[in-house]
Amino acid sequence: MSTPAFTRAEPDARRQSLIEACARVLAQVGAAGVSVRAIALEAGVSPGLVNHYFAGIDALVAATYGHVESQVSEAIGAALDAAGPRPRARLDAYVTASFAPPVASGELLATWIAFWSLARSRPEIARQHDEQYAQFRTALEALLAACGLAPAELRHAAIAITALVDGLWLELCLSPHAFSAAEACEIARAALDRLISTSRSTGSDSM
Amino acid sequence: MSTPAFTRAEPDARRQSLIEACARVLAQVGAAGVSVRAIALEAGVSPGLVNHYFAGIDALVAATYGHVESQVSEAIGAALDAAGPRPRARLDAYVTASFAPPVASGELLATWIAFWSLARSRPEIARQHDEQYAQFRTALEALLAACGLAPAELRHAAIAITALVDGLWLELCLSPHAFSAAEACEIARAALDRLISTSRSTGSDSM
DNA sequence: TCGCTTGTTGGACGATCGTATAACAAGTGT
DNA sequence: ACACTTGTTATACGATCGTCCAACAAGCGA
Numbered sequence: 001m002s003t004p005a006f007t008r009a010e011p012d013a014r015r016q017s018l019i020e021a022c023a024r025v026l027a028q029v030g031a032a033g034v035s036v037r038a039i040a041l042e043a044g045v046s047p048g049l050v051n052h053y054f055a056g057i058d059a060l061v062a063a064t065y066g067h068v069e070s071q072v073s074e075a076i077g078a079a080l081d082a083a084g085p086r087p088r089a090r091l092d093a094y095v096t097a098s099f100a101p102p103v104a105s106g107e108l109l110a111t112w113i114a115f116w117s118l119a120r121s122r123p124e125i126a127r128q129h130d131e132q133y134a135q136f137r138t139a140l141e142a143l144l145a146a147c148g149l150a151p152a153e154l155r156h157a158a159i160a161i162t163a164l165v166d167g168l169w170l171e172l173c174l175s176p177h178a179f180s181a182a183e184a185c186e187i188a189r190a191a192l193d194r195l196i197s198t199s200r201s202t203g204s205d206s207m
Numbered sequence: 208m209s210t211p212a213f214t215r216a217e218p219d220a221r222r223q224s225l226i227e228a229c230a231r232v233l234a235q236v237g238a239a240g241v242s243v244r245a246i247a248l249e250a251g252v253s254p255g256l257v258n259h260y261f262a263g264i265d266a267l268v269a270a271t272y273g274h275v276e277s278q279v280s281e282a283i284g285a286a287l288d289a290a291g292p293r294p295r296a297r298l299d300a301y302v303t304a305s306f307a308p309p310v311a312s313g314e315l316l317a318t319w320i321a322f323w324s325l326a327r328s329r330p331e332i333a334r335q336h337d338e339q340y341a342q343f344r345t346a347l348e349a350l351l352a353a354c355g356l357a358p359a360e361l362r363h364a365a366i367a368i369t370a371l372v373d374g375l376w377l378e379l380c381l382s383p384h385a386f387s388a389a390e391a392c393e394i395a396r397a398a399l400d401r402l403i404s405t406s407r408s409t410g411s412d413s414m
Numbered sequence: 415t416c417g418c419t420t421g422t423t424g425g426a427c428g429a430t431c432g433t434a435t436a437a438c439a440a441g442t443g444t
Numbered sequence: 445a446c447a448c449t450t451g452t453t454a455t456a457c458g459a460t461c462g463t464c465c466a467a468c469a470a471g472c473g474a
Contacts, residue, residue: 005422005423005468005469005470006421006422006423006469006470007422007470008420008421008422008469008470008471009421011421014421029328030324030325030327030328031238031239031324032238032239032324032325032328033328035460035461035462036461036462036463037460037461037462045422045423046422046423046424047423047424047425047462048422048423048424048425048463048464048465049421049422049423050462051462051463051464052421052422056462056463057461057462106327109323109327110327113320113323113324113327114324116316116320116381117237117238117239117320117321117324118237118239119381120237120313120316120317120320120381121236121237121239121240126381126382129381129382130382130384130385133378133382133385134385156390156393156394156397159375159378159385159386159390159391159394160371160375160394160395160397160398162374162378163370163371163372163373163374163375163377163378163394164367164370164371164374164398165370165374166370166374166377166378167369167370167371167372167373167374167375167377168366168367168370168374170370170373170374170377171340171366171369171370171373174323174326174327174333174336175333175336175337175340177337178337178340178341178366179366183363183366186363187363187366187367187370188367190363190367191367191371191398191402194401194402194404195398195401195402197401214440214452215439215440215441215450215451215452216451218451221451242430242431242432243431243432243433244430244431244432252452252453253452253453253454254432254453254454255433255434255435255452255453255454255455256451256452256453257432258432258433258434259451259452263432263433264431264432415474416473416474417472417473417474418471418472418473418474419470419471419472419473420469420470420471421468421469421470421471422467422468422469422470423466423467423468423469424465424466424467424468425464425465425466425467426463426464426465426466427462427463427464427465428461428462428463429460429461429462429463430459430460430461430462431458431459431460431461432457432458432459432460433456433457433458433459434455434456434457435454435455435456435457436453436454436455436456437452437453437454437455438451438452438453438454439450439451439452439453440449440450440451440452441448441449441450441451442447442448442449443446443447443448443449444445444446444447444448
């Protein structure tokens with residue numbers, strides 16, 4: 001009886017470990033294979049503990065999405081900070097970070113897909129997606145404004161760039177053989193050059 | 208005993224009806240709620256019949272994806288034909304058709320998400336996705352070549368435009384409140400204008 | 415040192431899953 | 445009119461699901 005049968009953890013730490021275990025399970029077996037027992041096994045705890053911390057499996061997946069999304073935001077934010085103050089350099093950093101680990105990875109895509117699955121049938125989760133997406137787009141609009149875009153063009157440009165990067169990210173994670181991360185970077189950068197240039201074809205603003 | 212207990216169907220017709228029932232179930236309950244029994248109930252047949260025509264639920268979902276994908280190709284192909292011979296008009300038709308029913312719809316997204324879920328864990332299904340995607344991109348490259356793009360730029364331009372349209376399509380289906388289909392059209396058209404213009408800023412090649 | 419709180423365990427429960435299979439009947443050729 | 449083929453049904457089976465709950469023990473205050 002020298003080794004304890006289990007160890008008590010801080011509620012927040014335990015929640016966090018369950019969330020991370022859920023992310024690992026999602027990455028390994030996908031959205032279809034995720035279950036309370038698999039998550040508990042991955043976290044090294046009893047199955048009953050999952051229901052003690054989360055109302056249900058859906059709530060845990062939603063919390064996992066929130067955690068993964070904040071991880072992505074953090075990684076991109078760090079890349080932006082490392083890029084310095086120049087707006088165009090920060091925009092490039094956003095693109096580069098989007099196509100490199102940990103943002104671009106099949107494991108992350110699994111979590112995203114599972115969340116999209118839930119969002120289609122659960123209005124509350126759909127709202128969580130909408131809010132996080134709108135928040136990210138607002139930040140991108142601020143960055144584009146710093147790049148010199150006209151206020152009237154900000155909204156559409158942010159939507160277009162978000163869609164482009166997300167589309168490249170999705171396909172890159174889903175089938176890595178179609179094109180490489182370096183190619184995705186190059187494609188996105190070239191497209192950005194054309195998308196954020198002012199309508200009057202002056203091409204001497206950023207470099 | 209005047210009404211028959213069941214009616215015998217042509218094997219191909221029965222397969223087709225099961226595929227369509229699977230698509231409806233996917234649209235209604237999502238990837239998580241799809242099951243042999245739900246599909247059989249939707250198709251009005253016995254549960255055992257599903258396994259009589261398909262090796263398993265995964266095979267049926269894969270077949271459903273193939274069917275839905277061909278429906279999308281057909282819808283876009285029809286839009287291209289209706290647009291006439293001018294390459295730029297055909298490109299615009301591709302964009303317009305991508306953001307209108309039946310291509311842009313939450314039900315279709317449900318099928319896509321279910322298929323992505325499977326593709327992450329089943330290599331054979333991942334290969335099916337790769338092939339269909341590569342095929343579509345090749346067709347787009349041909350259209351871009353007709354628009355006057357240099358051969359060296361075709362590959363990257365096709366990847367960029369596919370990613371842009373897919374990203375807009377995904378977000379439009381996932382959260383219709385963020386922006387409208389008309390806005391998606393406008394954004395994609397404006398981006399296309401900038402993406403397919405030749406590097407030397409001559410704007411008089413196609414119109 | 416002892417008792418209390420509560421995080422944690424581990425199994426029970428009913429529901430539902432995918433699959434397999436025997437019985438049935440519809441349609442066809444003879 | 446009859447037998448045969450086979451599409452179709454209905455059910456049974458084992459596995460696994462999410463949920464629940466009573467018992468246990470780890471850590472803390474008295």
